[in-house]
Amino acid sequence: MSKSVAADQIAAVRDFNRFYTRHLGVLGQHLMDSPYSLTEARVLYELAHREAPLAKEIGASLGLDAGYLSRIVQAFVDGGLVKRTPSPADRRQHLLALTAKGRAAYADLERRSVRDMGAMLERVPETERPRLAAAMATIQHLLGNGPAAAPILRSPRPGDIGWVVQSHGAFYAAEYGFDASFEALVAEIAGQFLAAHDPGRERCWIAEYDGAQAGSLFLVRDSDAVAKLRLLLVTPQARGHRLGDKLLNEAIGFARQCGYRKVTLWTQSILIAARRLYQNAGFELVGSEPHRSFGQNLIGETWELRL
Template sequence: METGIVQQPNQGDEVARVRAFNRFYTARLGVLEQRLMDSPFSLTEARILYELAHRDAPTAKEIGAELKLDPGYLSRIIQGFADDGLVKRSPSPADRRQHLLTLTAKGRAAYAKLERSSQNEVTAMLAGLPPAERARLTAAMSTIQGLIGAGSAPPPILRSPRPGDIGWVVQSHGAFYAAEYGFDASFEALVAEIAGQFLASHDPGRERCWIAEYDGVQAGSLFLVRDSDDVAKLRLLLVTPQARGHQLGRRLIDEAIGFARLCGYRKVTLWTQSILTAARRIYQDAGFQRVAAEPHRSFGQDLIGETWELSL
Protein backbone atom coordinates (compact mmCIF):
# COMPACT_ATOMS: atom_id res chain seq x y z
CA MET A 1 0.00 0.00 0.00
CA GLU A 2 1.26 3.49 -0.85
CA THR A 3 1.53 5.75 2.16
CA GLY A 4 1.81 9.07 0.29
CA ILE A 5 4.97 9.90 2.24
CA VAL A 6 7.78 11.29 0.11
CA GLN A 7 11.19 10.44 1.45
CA GLN A 8 13.34 13.55 1.73
CA PRO A 9 16.84 13.29 0.28
CA ASN A 10 19.60 12.87 2.81
CA GLN A 11 21.61 16.10 3.05
CA GLY A 12 24.81 14.15 3.50
CA ASP A 13 24.17 12.29 0.24
CA GLU A 14 23.49 15.59 -1.57
CA VAL A 15 26.75 17.10 -0.33
CA ALA A 16 28.64 13.97 -1.32
CA ARG A 17 27.18 14.03 -4.83
CA VAL A 18 28.05 17.70 -5.33
CA ARG A 19 31.61 17.12 -4.13
CA ALA A 20 31.96 14.05 -6.34
CA PHE A 21 30.79 16.06 -9.34
CA ASN A 22 33.28 18.84 -8.50
CA ARG A 23 36.14 16.35 -8.32
CA PHE A 24 35.11 14.75 -11.60
CA TYR A 25 34.69 18.00 -13.51
CA THR A 26 37.83 19.75 -12.29
CA ALA A 27 39.88 16.69 -13.19
CA ARG A 28 38.11 16.38 -16.56
CA LEU A 29 38.97 19.98 -17.48
CA GLY A 30 42.53 19.72 -16.23
CA VAL A 31 42.24 22.67 -13.85
CA LEU A 32 44.17 20.80 -11.15
CA GLU A 33 47.34 21.00 -13.20
CA GLN A 34 49.93 23.60 -12.23
CA ARG A 35 49.57 25.30 -15.61
CA LEU A 36 46.26 25.57 -17.43
CA MET A 37 46.12 23.83 -20.83
CA ASP A 38 49.90 23.87 -21.33
CA SER A 39 49.92 27.67 -20.99
CA PRO A 40 52.27 29.69 -18.76
CA PHE A 41 49.28 30.64 -16.57
CA SER A 42 47.72 29.08 -13.51
CA LEU A 43 43.95 28.78 -13.27
CA THR A 44 43.77 31.94 -11.13
CA GLU A 45 45.98 33.90 -13.54
CA ALA A 46 43.86 32.79 -16.49
CA ARG A 47 40.70 33.86 -14.67
CA ILE A 48 42.21 37.30 -14.01
CA LEU A 49 43.15 37.61 -17.68
CA TYR A 50 39.53 36.80 -18.54
CA GLU A 51 38.29 39.63 -16.33
CA LEU A 52 40.80 42.06 -17.85
CA ALA A 53 39.73 41.04 -21.36
CA HIS A 54 36.01 41.46 -20.65
CA ARG A 55 35.93 44.58 -18.51
CA ASP A 56 36.48 48.18 -19.53
CA ALA A 57 39.66 49.23 -17.67
CA PRO A 58 38.83 47.75 -14.25
CA THR A 59 40.79 48.36 -11.06
CA ALA A 60 42.47 45.57 -9.12
CA LYS A 61 39.93 46.23 -6.36
CA GLU A 62 37.05 45.47 -8.74
CA ILE A 63 38.65 42.24 -9.94
CA GLY A 64 39.45 41.18 -6.41
CA ALA A 65 35.85 41.74 -5.33
CA GLU A 66 34.52 39.75 -8.28
CA LEU A 67 36.88 36.78 -7.77
CA LYS A 68 37.11 37.07 -3.96
CA LEU A 69 40.92 37.10 -4.05
CA ASP A 70 43.30 38.23 -1.34
CA PRO A 71 44.49 41.77 -2.27
CA GLY A 72 48.14 40.95 -1.70
CA TYR A 73 47.97 37.79 -3.82
CA LEU A 74 46.15 39.62 -6.59
CA SER A 75 48.66 42.50 -6.47
CA ARG A 76 51.57 40.08 -7.01
CA ILE A 77 49.84 38.54 -10.02
CA ILE A 78 49.09 41.96 -11.55
CA GLN A 79 52.70 43.03 -10.97
CA GLY A 80 53.89 39.89 -12.73
CA PHE A 81 51.61 40.65 -15.68
CA ALA A 82 52.99 44.19 -15.83
CA ASP A 83 56.59 42.93 -15.68
CA ASP A 84 55.84 40.59 -18.59
CA GLY A 85 54.29 43.38 -20.65
CA LEU A 86 50.78 41.92 -20.55
CA VAL A 87 49.10 44.72 -18.59
CA LYS A 88 49.26 48.51 -18.64
CA ARG A 89 48.39 50.51 -15.53
CA SER A 90 47.20 54.11 -15.43
CA PRO A 91 46.00 56.20 -12.46
CA SER A 92 42.26 56.23 -11.91
CA PRO A 93 40.76 59.73 -12.23
CA ALA A 94 38.18 58.81 -9.58
CA ASP A 95 40.71 57.54 -7.02
CA ARG A 96 44.42 58.25 -7.38
CA ARG A 97 45.17 55.34 -5.05
CA GLN A 98 43.77 52.93 -7.63
CA HIS A 99 45.05 52.08 -11.10
CA LEU A 100 43.02 51.24 -14.20
CA LEU A 101 44.17 48.00 -15.78
CA THR A 102 44.13 47.26 -19.51
CA LEU A 103 45.63 44.47 -21.54
CA THR A 104 48.42 45.43 -23.89
CA ALA A 105 48.58 44.03 -27.43
CA LYS A 106 50.81 41.29 -26.03
CA GLY A 107 48.30 40.64 -23.27
CA ARG A 108 45.39 40.42 -25.69
CA ALA A 109 47.35 37.98 -27.85
CA ALA A 110 48.15 35.84 -24.79
CA TYR A 111 44.52 35.81 -23.75
CA ALA A 112 43.34 35.01 -27.29
CA LYS A 113 45.67 32.00 -27.38
CA LEU A 114 44.40 30.80 -24.01
CA GLU A 115 40.79 31.28 -25.12
CA ARG A 116 41.37 29.27 -28.29
CA SER A 117 43.01 26.45 -26.33
CA SER A 118 40.07 26.35 -23.95
CA GLN A 119 37.57 26.35 -26.79
CA ASN A 120 39.43 23.60 -28.64
CA GLU A 121 39.64 21.45 -25.50
CA VAL A 122 35.94 21.72 -24.77
CA THR A 123 35.12 21.15 -28.45
CA ALA A 124 37.13 17.93 -28.33
CA MET A 125 35.36 16.88 -25.13
CA LEU A 126 31.95 17.40 -26.75
CA ALA A 127 32.90 15.80 -30.06
CA GLY A 128 32.19 12.30 -28.78
CA LEU A 129 28.58 13.14 -27.94
CA PRO A 130 25.72 13.17 -30.46
CA PRO A 131 23.88 16.50 -30.87
CA ALA A 132 20.98 15.50 -28.62
CA GLU A 133 23.34 14.54 -25.79
CA ARG A 134 25.33 17.76 -26.18
CA ALA A 135 22.08 19.70 -25.86
CA ARG A 136 21.21 17.77 -22.68
CA LEU A 137 24.64 18.46 -21.23
CA THR A 138 24.63 22.21 -21.88
CA ALA A 139 21.03 22.50 -20.66
CA ALA A 140 22.02 20.77 -17.42
CA MET A 141 24.93 23.18 -17.01
CA SER A 142 22.61 26.15 -17.52
CA THR A 143 20.28 24.69 -14.90
CA ILE A 144 23.12 24.36 -12.40
CA GLN A 145 24.33 27.88 -13.08
CA GLY A 146 20.85 29.34 -12.83
CA LEU A 147 20.05 27.58 -9.54
CA ILE A 148 23.32 28.32 -7.79
CA GLY A 149 23.59 31.79 -9.29
CA ALA A 150 20.15 32.78 -8.01
CA GLY A 151 18.75 33.07 -11.52
CA SER A 152 21.48 35.37 -12.87
CA ALA A 153 22.02 35.30 -16.62
CA PRO A 154 25.06 33.30 -17.77
CA PRO A 155 27.95 35.32 -19.25
CA PRO A 156 28.03 35.88 -23.02
CA ILE A 157 29.68 33.17 -25.12
CA LEU A 158 31.17 32.98 -28.60
CA ARG A 159 30.30 29.91 -30.66
CA SER A 160 30.14 28.55 -34.19
CA PRO A 161 26.94 29.17 -36.17
CA ARG A 162 24.04 26.75 -35.95
CA PRO A 163 21.23 26.26 -38.46
CA GLY A 164 19.25 29.51 -38.59
CA ASP A 165 22.05 31.72 -37.27
CA ILE A 166 23.13 33.04 -40.67
CA GLY A 167 19.55 34.04 -41.42
CA TRP A 168 19.52 35.84 -38.08
CA VAL A 169 22.70 37.71 -39.07
CA VAL A 170 21.05 38.97 -42.27
CA GLN A 171 17.78 39.96 -40.58
CA SER A 172 19.50 41.63 -37.62
CA HIS A 173 21.85 43.69 -39.78
CA GLY A 174 18.99 44.85 -41.96
CA ALA A 175 16.76 45.82 -39.04
CA PHE A 176 19.49 47.44 -36.93
CA TYR A 177 21.04 49.57 -39.66
CA ALA A 178 17.63 50.69 -40.91
CA ALA A 179 16.60 51.78 -37.41
CA GLU A 180 19.92 53.36 -36.38
CA TYR A 181 21.22 54.86 -39.63
CA GLY A 182 18.36 54.82 -42.12
CA PHE A 183 19.99 52.27 -44.45
CA ASP A 184 17.65 50.95 -47.12
CA ALA A 185 17.03 47.37 -48.27
CA SER A 186 20.13 47.37 -50.49
CA PHE A 187 22.25 46.99 -47.35
CA GLU A 188 20.35 43.91 -46.26
CA ALA A 189 20.81 42.55 -49.78
CA LEU A 190 24.58 43.04 -49.47
CA VAL A 191 24.63 41.27 -46.10
CA ALA A 192 22.61 38.39 -47.58
CA GLU A 193 25.09 38.10 -50.45
CA ILE A 194 28.10 37.99 -48.10
CA ALA A 195 26.43 35.49 -45.78
CA GLY A 196 25.26 33.33 -48.68
CA GLN A 197 28.74 33.16 -50.17
CA PHE A 198 30.12 32.11 -46.79
CA LEU A 199 27.55 29.33 -46.43
CA ALA A 200 28.10 28.09 -49.97
CA SER A 201 31.86 28.01 -50.22
CA HIS A 202 33.80 28.98 -47.10
CA ASP A 203 37.06 27.21 -46.23
CA PRO A 204 36.77 26.03 -42.59
CA GLY A 205 40.56 25.94 -42.28
CA ARG A 206 41.00 29.63 -43.13
CA GLU A 207 37.59 31.24 -42.72
CA ARG A 208 35.22 31.36 -39.80
CA CYS A 209 32.02 32.88 -38.43
CA TRP A 210 31.46 33.57 -34.74
CA ILE A 211 28.05 34.02 -33.16
CA ALA A 212 27.89 35.76 -29.79
CA GLU A 213 25.18 34.43 -27.49
CA TYR A 214 23.85 36.13 -24.38
CA ASP A 215 21.20 34.76 -22.04
CA GLY A 216 20.38 32.01 -24.54
CA VAL A 217 19.82 34.21 -27.62
CA GLN A 218 21.98 35.51 -30.46
CA ALA A 219 23.70 38.74 -29.51
CA GLY A 220 26.31 39.42 -32.19
CA SER A 221 28.31 38.17 -35.15
CA LEU A 222 31.60 38.46 -36.99
CA PHE A 223 32.99 36.79 -40.11
CA LEU A 224 36.63 36.39 -41.11
CA VAL A 225 37.10 35.46 -44.78
CA ARG A 226 40.03 34.99 -47.12
CA ASP A 227 40.89 37.98 -49.31
CA SER A 228 44.19 36.51 -50.55
CA ASP A 229 46.77 34.00 -49.33
CA ASP A 230 48.26 36.68 -47.05
CA VAL A 231 45.25 38.88 -46.30
CA ALA A 232 42.06 38.14 -44.36
CA LYS A 233 38.98 40.37 -44.26
CA LEU A 234 36.62 41.05 -41.37
CA ARG A 235 32.94 41.35 -42.24
CA LEU A 236 29.55 41.78 -40.60
CA LEU A 237 30.53 42.80 -37.08
CA LEU A 238 27.38 43.30 -35.01
CA VAL A 239 26.49 43.48 -31.33
CA THR A 240 22.81 43.87 -30.49
CA PRO A 241 21.77 46.80 -28.28
CA GLN A 242 20.53 44.39 -25.62
CA ALA A 243 24.00 42.83 -25.25
CA ARG A 244 26.10 45.97 -25.09
CA GLY A 245 28.31 46.57 -22.09
CA HIS A 246 29.88 43.10 -22.11
CA GLN A 247 32.84 43.86 -24.41
CA LEU A 248 31.41 41.47 -27.01
CA GLY A 249 32.67 43.51 -29.96
CA ARG A 250 36.18 43.48 -28.54
CA ARG A 251 35.97 39.75 -27.85
CA LEU A 252 34.82 39.00 -31.38
CA ILE A 253 37.64 41.07 -32.90
CA ASP A 254 40.28 39.51 -30.63
CA GLU A 255 39.06 36.03 -31.48
CA ALA A 256 39.22 36.76 -35.22
CA ILE A 257 42.72 38.24 -34.97
CA GLY A 258 43.96 35.20 -33.08
CA PHE A 259 42.44 32.87 -35.67
CA ALA A 260 43.99 34.90 -38.51
CA ARG A 261 47.43 34.54 -36.90
CA LEU A 262 46.98 30.79 -36.56
CA CYS A 263 46.03 30.61 -40.26
CA GLY A 264 49.24 32.36 -41.28
CA TYR A 265 47.67 35.55 -42.62
CA ARG A 266 49.99 38.54 -42.57
CA LYS A 267 47.32 41.23 -42.60
CA VAL A 268 43.67 41.72 -41.66
CA THR A 269 41.61 44.34 -43.45
CA LEU A 270 38.06 45.66 -43.17
CA TRP A 271 35.73 48.22 -44.72
CA THR A 272 33.50 50.35 -42.52
CA GLN A 273 31.74 53.71 -42.47
CA SER A 274 32.84 56.84 -40.64
CA ILE A 275 29.49 57.12 -38.85
CA LEU A 276 30.00 53.78 -37.07
CA THR A 277 31.90 55.35 -34.18
CA ALA A 278 31.58 52.47 -31.71
CA ALA A 279 32.92 49.91 -34.20
CA ARG A 280 35.74 52.25 -35.27
CA ARG A 281 36.80 52.60 -31.64
CA ILE A 282 36.97 48.82 -31.27
CA TYR A 283 39.11 48.52 -34.41
CA GLN A 284 41.44 51.25 -33.24
CA ASP A 285 41.84 49.73 -29.77
CA ALA A 286 42.70 46.39 -31.40
CA GLY A 287 45.55 48.02 -33.35
CA PHE A 288 43.90 48.63 -36.72
CA GLN A 289 44.87 51.77 -38.63
CA ARG A 290 42.78 53.65 -41.14
CA VAL A 291 44.55 53.60 -44.52
CA ALA A 292 41.92 55.06 -46.85
CA ALA A 293 38.67 57.05 -46.82
CA GLU A 294 36.36 57.85 -49.71
CA PRO A 295 32.88 59.43 -49.98
CA HIS A 296 30.22 57.30 -51.63
CA ARG A 297 26.47 57.03 -52.05
CA SER A 298 25.22 53.64 -50.83
CA PHE A 299 22.29 52.14 -48.95
CA GLY A 300 20.26 55.30 -49.54
CA GLN A 301 22.78 57.48 -47.67
CA ASP A 302 25.76 59.76 -48.33
CA LEU A 303 28.61 58.02 -46.51
CA ILE A 304 32.36 58.03 -46.08
CA GLY A 305 33.73 54.54 -46.50
CA GLU A 306 36.94 53.71 -44.65
CA THR A 307 39.48 50.92 -45.10
CA TRP A 308 41.32 49.79 -41.97
CA GLU A 309 44.25 47.38 -41.75
CA LEU A 310 46.15 45.44 -39.11
CA SER A 311 49.57 43.91 -39.76
CA LEU A 312 50.05 40.60 -37.94
Protein backbone atom coordinates in the same frame (compact mmCIF):
# COMPACT_ATOMS: atom_id res chain seq x y z
CA MET B 1 -2.20 24.39 -11.48
CA SER B 2 -1.33 28.07 -11.89
CA LYS B 3 -3.83 29.82 -14.16
CA SER B 4 -1.10 32.16 -15.48
CA VAL B 5 1.27 29.42 -16.66
CA ALA B 6 0.52 27.22 -19.66
CA ALA B 7 0.06 23.52 -18.93
CA ASP B 8 2.60 22.54 -21.58
CA GLN B 9 5.23 24.78 -19.97
CA ILE B 10 4.67 23.19 -16.57
CA ALA B 11 4.84 19.74 -18.14
CA ALA B 12 8.10 20.64 -19.91
CA VAL B 13 9.75 21.74 -16.64
CA ARG B 14 8.55 18.63 -14.82
CA ASP B 15 9.83 16.44 -17.64
CA PHE B 16 13.23 18.16 -17.47
CA ASN B 17 13.34 17.67 -13.69
CA ARG B 18 12.67 13.95 -14.07
CA PHE B 19 15.32 13.65 -16.78
CA TYR B 20 17.98 15.59 -14.92
CA THR B 21 17.54 13.94 -11.52
CA ARG B 22 17.70 10.57 -13.19
CA HIS B 23 20.75 11.66 -15.18
CA LEU B 24 22.56 12.83 -12.05
CA GLY B 25 21.74 9.68 -10.16
CA VAL B 26 20.19 11.45 -7.16
CA LEU B 27 17.11 9.26 -6.90
CA GLY B 28 18.87 6.48 -5.04
CA GLN B 29 19.35 6.28 -1.30
CA HIS B 30 22.93 7.50 -1.57
CA LEU B 31 24.54 10.15 -3.78
CA MET B 32 27.28 9.08 -6.24
CA ASP B 33 27.82 5.75 -4.47
CA SER B 34 28.79 7.62 -1.29
CA PRO B 35 27.44 6.94 2.24
CA TYR B 36 25.41 10.18 2.10
CA SER B 37 22.01 11.17 0.78
CA LEU B 38 21.63 14.23 -1.45
CA THR B 39 20.48 16.33 1.52
CA GLU B 40 23.38 15.18 3.71
CA ALA B 41 25.81 15.98 0.90
CA ARG B 42 24.35 19.49 0.60
CA VAL B 43 24.77 20.03 4.34
CA LEU B 44 28.40 18.95 4.08
CA TYR B 45 28.86 21.38 1.19
CA GLU B 46 27.45 24.27 3.24
CA LEU B 47 29.67 23.41 6.19
CA ALA B 48 32.73 23.27 3.93
CA HIS B 49 31.99 26.71 2.44
CA ARG B 50 30.95 28.62 5.55
CA GLU B 51 32.99 29.86 8.50
CA ALA B 52 31.49 28.28 11.65
CA PRO B 53 27.81 28.73 10.74
CA LEU B 54 24.83 28.23 13.01
CA ALA B 55 22.57 25.32 12.20
CA LYS B 56 19.69 27.71 11.57
CA GLU B 57 21.74 29.51 8.90
CA ILE B 58 22.23 26.28 7.00
CA GLY B 59 18.58 25.38 7.46
CA ALA B 60 17.50 28.74 6.04
CA SER B 61 19.89 28.44 3.08
CA LEU B 62 18.69 24.95 2.15
CA GLY B 63 15.05 25.35 3.19
CA LEU B 64 15.26 22.41 5.59
CA ASP B 65 12.96 21.65 8.51
CA ALA B 66 14.78 22.36 11.79
CA GLY B 67 14.09 18.92 13.21
CA TYR B 68 15.27 17.14 10.06
CA LEU B 69 18.47 19.21 9.97
CA SER B 70 19.07 18.58 13.67
CA ARG B 71 19.00 14.81 13.07
CA ILE B 72 21.48 15.14 10.20
CA VAL B 73 23.84 17.27 12.28
CA GLN B 74 23.60 14.89 15.22
CA ALA B 75 24.47 11.95 12.97
CA PHE B 76 27.48 13.90 11.69
CA VAL B 77 28.57 14.68 15.25
CA ASP B 78 28.18 11.04 16.25
CA GLY B 79 30.20 10.01 13.20
CA GLY B 80 33.02 12.41 13.99
CA LEU B 81 32.42 14.59 10.93
CA VAL B 82 31.24 17.73 12.72
CA LYS B 83 32.04 19.45 16.00
CA ARG B 84 29.74 21.84 17.83
CA THR B 85 30.74 24.76 20.05
CA PRO B 86 28.39 27.11 21.90
CA SER B 87 27.87 30.47 20.21
CA PRO B 88 29.35 33.39 22.21
CA ALA B 89 26.36 35.50 21.20
CA ASP B 90 23.74 32.94 22.33
CA ARG B 91 24.76 29.92 24.41
CA ARG B 92 21.59 28.14 23.29
CA GLN B 93 22.90 28.09 19.72
CA HIS B 94 25.89 26.11 18.46
CA LEU B 95 28.50 26.93 15.85
CA LEU B 96 29.25 24.06 13.49
CA ALA B 97 32.51 23.12 11.84
CA LEU B 98 33.87 20.15 9.95
CA THR B 99 36.46 18.02 11.69
CA ALA B 100 39.48 16.65 9.81
CA LYS B 101 37.40 13.54 9.14
CA GLY B 102 34.54 15.71 7.92
CA ARG B 103 36.81 17.65 5.56
CA ALA B 104 38.12 14.36 4.17
CA ALA B 105 34.55 13.14 3.64
CA TYR B 106 33.65 16.34 1.81
CA ALA B 107 36.83 16.14 -0.32
CA ASP B 108 35.85 12.60 -1.33
CA LEU B 109 32.37 13.80 -2.34
CA GLU B 110 33.93 16.61 -4.36
CA ARG B 111 36.18 14.17 -6.22
CA ARG B 112 33.22 11.93 -7.00
CA SER B 113 31.21 14.89 -8.25
CA VAL B 114 34.00 16.13 -10.53
CA ARG B 115 34.50 12.59 -11.84
CA ASP B 116 30.82 12.05 -12.58
CA MET B 117 30.28 15.49 -14.13
CA GLY B 118 33.37 14.98 -16.29
CA ALA B 119 32.05 11.63 -17.46
CA MET B 120 28.68 13.18 -18.28
CA LEU B 121 30.24 16.05 -20.25
CA GLU B 122 32.50 13.70 -22.18
CA ARG B 123 29.35 12.37 -23.86
CA VAL B 124 28.63 15.89 -25.16
CA PRO B 125 30.58 17.05 -28.24
CA GLU B 126 33.29 19.49 -27.18
CA THR B 127 31.92 22.26 -29.39
CA GLU B 128 28.51 21.96 -27.68
CA ARG B 129 29.74 22.07 -24.06
CA PRO B 130 29.77 25.90 -23.85
CA ARG B 131 26.18 25.87 -25.13
CA LEU B 132 25.18 23.37 -22.44
CA ALA B 133 26.85 25.42 -19.70
CA ALA B 134 25.21 28.60 -20.98
CA ALA B 135 21.79 26.93 -21.05
CA MET B 136 22.20 25.82 -17.44
CA ALA B 137 23.24 29.33 -16.41
CA THR B 138 20.17 30.67 -18.22
CA ILE B 139 17.89 28.37 -16.21
CA GLN B 140 19.56 29.48 -13.00
CA HIS B 141 19.26 33.15 -13.97
CA LEU B 142 15.61 32.98 -15.04
CA LEU B 143 14.59 31.18 -11.87
CA GLY B 144 16.16 33.99 -9.87
CA ASN B 145 19.11 32.25 -8.29
CA GLY B 146 22.17 33.29 -10.18
CA PRO B 147 23.86 35.57 -12.70
CA ALA B 148 22.97 35.73 -16.36
CA ALA B 149 24.72 33.24 -18.59
CA ALA B 150 28.21 34.34 -19.58
CA PRO B 151 28.55 35.34 -23.24
CA ILE B 152 30.00 32.62 -25.46
CA LEU B 153 31.33 32.50 -29.02
CA ARG B 154 30.47 29.50 -31.16
CA SER B 155 30.30 28.28 -34.73
CA PRO B 156 27.08 28.94 -36.64
CA ARG B 157 24.23 26.46 -36.50
CA PRO B 158 21.33 26.09 -38.96
CA GLY B 159 19.32 29.31 -38.93
CA ASP B 160 22.17 31.50 -37.62
CA ILE B 161 23.17 32.92 -41.01
CA GLY B 162 19.58 33.90 -41.68
CA TRP B 163 19.59 35.61 -38.28
CA VAL B 164 22.75 37.52 -39.26
CA VAL B 165 21.07 38.86 -42.41
CA GLN B 166 17.82 39.78 -40.66
CA SER B 167 19.55 41.39 -37.69
CA HIS B 168 21.87 43.52 -39.82
CA GLY B 169 18.98 44.67 -41.99
CA ALA B 170 16.75 45.58 -39.04
CA PHE B 171 19.49 47.18 -36.92
CA TYR B 172 21.01 49.38 -39.62
CA ALA B 173 17.60 50.47 -40.86
CA ALA B 174 16.55 51.50 -37.35
CA GLU B 175 19.84 53.10 -36.27
CA TYR B 176 21.14 54.67 -39.50
CA GLY B 177 18.29 54.63 -42.00
CA PHE B 178 19.96 52.16 -44.38
CA ASP B 179 17.63 50.90 -47.10
CA ALA B 180 17.05 47.34 -48.34
CA SER B 181 20.16 47.40 -50.52
CA PHE B 182 22.26 47.00 -47.37
CA GLU B 183 20.37 43.88 -46.34
CA ALA B 184 20.86 42.57 -49.88
CA LEU B 185 24.62 43.10 -49.54
CA VAL B 186 24.68 41.28 -46.19
CA ALA B 187 22.71 38.40 -47.71
CA GLU B 188 25.18 38.20 -50.61
CA ILE B 189 28.21 38.11 -48.28
CA ALA B 190 26.62 35.56 -45.97
CA GLY B 191 25.41 33.43 -48.87
CA GLN B 192 28.87 33.32 -50.43
CA PHE B 193 30.34 32.24 -47.11
CA LEU B 194 27.80 29.43 -46.75
CA ALA B 195 28.30 28.23 -50.30
CA ALA B 196 32.06 28.17 -50.58
CA HIS B 197 34.05 29.09 -47.48
CA ASP B 198 37.34 27.37 -46.64
CA PRO B 199 36.97 26.18 -43.01
CA GLY B 200 40.76 26.03 -42.65
CA ARG B 201 41.21 29.74 -43.39
CA GLU B 202 37.76 31.32 -43.05
CA ARG B 203 35.34 31.35 -40.18
CA CYS B 204 32.13 32.80 -38.79
CA TRP B 205 31.55 33.36 -35.09
CA ILE B 206 28.13 33.74 -33.49
CA ALA B 207 28.06 35.42 -30.09
CA GLU B 208 25.44 34.07 -27.71
CA TYR B 209 24.29 35.80 -24.54
CA ASP B 210 21.68 34.58 -22.08
CA GLY B 211 20.70 31.79 -24.46
CA ALA B 212 20.08 33.99 -27.52
CA GLN B 213 22.08 35.12 -30.54
CA ALA B 214 23.79 38.39 -29.68
CA GLY B 215 26.37 39.11 -32.34
CA SER B 216 28.39 37.96 -35.34
CA LEU B 217 31.69 38.34 -37.13
CA PHE B 218 33.10 36.77 -40.31
CA LEU B 219 36.74 36.43 -41.30
CA VAL B 220 37.25 35.59 -44.97
CA ARG B 221 40.26 35.21 -47.28
CA ASP B 222 41.12 38.25 -49.39
CA SER B 223 44.45 36.80 -50.56
CA ASP B 224 47.01 34.32 -49.26
CA ALA B 225 48.47 37.05 -47.05
CA VAL B 226 45.40 39.14 -46.27
CA ALA B 227 42.18 38.31 -44.40
CA LYS B 228 39.08 40.51 -44.33
CA LEU B 229 36.67 41.07 -41.47
CA ARG B 230 33.00 41.35 -42.36
CA LEU B 231 29.58 41.68 -40.73
CA LEU B 232 30.54 42.63 -37.19
CA LEU B 233 27.40 43.08 -35.11
CA VAL B 234 26.50 43.20 -31.42
CA THR B 235 22.80 43.51 -30.64
CA PRO B 236 21.64 46.41 -28.45
CA GLN B 237 20.39 43.93 -25.82
CA ALA B 238 23.88 42.45 -25.40
CA ARG B 239 25.90 45.65 -25.20
CA GLY B 240 28.07 46.23 -22.16
CA HIS B 241 29.57 42.73 -22.06
CA ARG B 242 32.57 43.39 -24.34
CA LEU B 243 31.24 41.03 -26.98
CA GLY B 244 32.72 43.18 -29.74
CA ASP B 245 36.17 42.87 -28.17
CA LYS B 246 35.73 39.13 -27.73
CA LEU B 247 34.71 38.67 -31.37
CA LEU B 248 37.61 40.76 -32.68
CA ASN B 249 40.19 39.04 -30.47
CA GLU B 250 38.95 35.63 -31.56
CA ALA B 251 39.12 36.57 -35.24
CA ILE B 252 42.59 38.13 -34.94
CA GLY B 253 43.89 35.07 -33.12
CA PHE B 254 42.49 32.80 -35.82
CA ALA B 255 44.03 34.96 -38.55
CA ARG B 256 47.44 34.62 -36.91
CA GLN B 257 47.05 30.85 -36.68
CA CYS B 258 46.22 30.73 -40.39
CA GLY B 259 49.40 32.61 -41.29
CA TYR B 260 47.80 35.78 -42.62
CA ARG B 261 50.11 38.81 -42.59
CA LYS B 262 47.38 41.43 -42.42
CA VAL B 263 43.69 41.83 -41.56
CA THR B 264 41.65 44.49 -43.33
CA LEU B 265 38.08 45.76 -43.08
CA TRP B 266 35.75 48.32 -44.61
CA THR B 267 33.39 50.35 -42.45
CA GLN B 268 31.63 53.72 -42.36
CA SER B 269 32.70 56.84 -40.47
CA ILE B 270 29.30 57.09 -38.74
CA LEU B 271 29.79 53.74 -36.97
CA ILE B 272 31.52 55.33 -34.00
CA ALA B 273 31.33 52.37 -31.61
CA ALA B 274 32.69 49.93 -34.20
CA ARG B 275 35.53 52.30 -35.14
CA ARG B 276 36.52 52.52 -31.46
CA LEU B 277 36.63 48.73 -31.24
CA TYR B 278 38.89 48.51 -34.28
CA GLN B 279 41.21 51.21 -32.96
CA ASN B 280 41.47 49.56 -29.54
CA ALA B 281 42.34 46.24 -31.23
CA GLY B 282 45.27 47.89 -33.02
CA PHE B 283 43.74 48.60 -36.43
CA GLU B 284 44.87 51.75 -38.26
CA LEU B 285 42.81 53.89 -40.62
CA VAL B 286 44.54 53.75 -44.03
CA GLY B 287 41.99 55.31 -46.34
CA SER B 288 38.59 57.01 -46.59
CA GLU B 289 36.31 57.94 -49.48
CA PRO B 290 32.82 59.49 -49.72
CA HIS B 291 30.19 57.42 -51.47
CA ARG B 292 26.44 57.10 -51.92
CA SER B 293 25.21 53.70 -50.72
CA PHE B 294 22.27 52.15 -48.87
CA GLY B 295 20.21 55.31 -49.46
CA GLN B 296 22.72 57.50 -47.55
CA ASN B 297 25.66 59.79 -48.20
CA LEU B 298 28.51 58.05 -46.37
CA ILE B 299 32.24 58.12 -45.89
CA GLY B 300 33.69 54.64 -46.28
CA GLU B 301 36.85 53.81 -44.37
CA THR B 302 39.48 51.11 -44.79
CA TRP B 303 41.27 49.89 -41.66
CA GLU B 304 44.22 47.49 -41.45
CA LEU B 305 46.00 45.47 -38.78
CA ARG B 306 49.46 44.06 -39.47
CA LEU B 307 49.99 40.72 -37.72
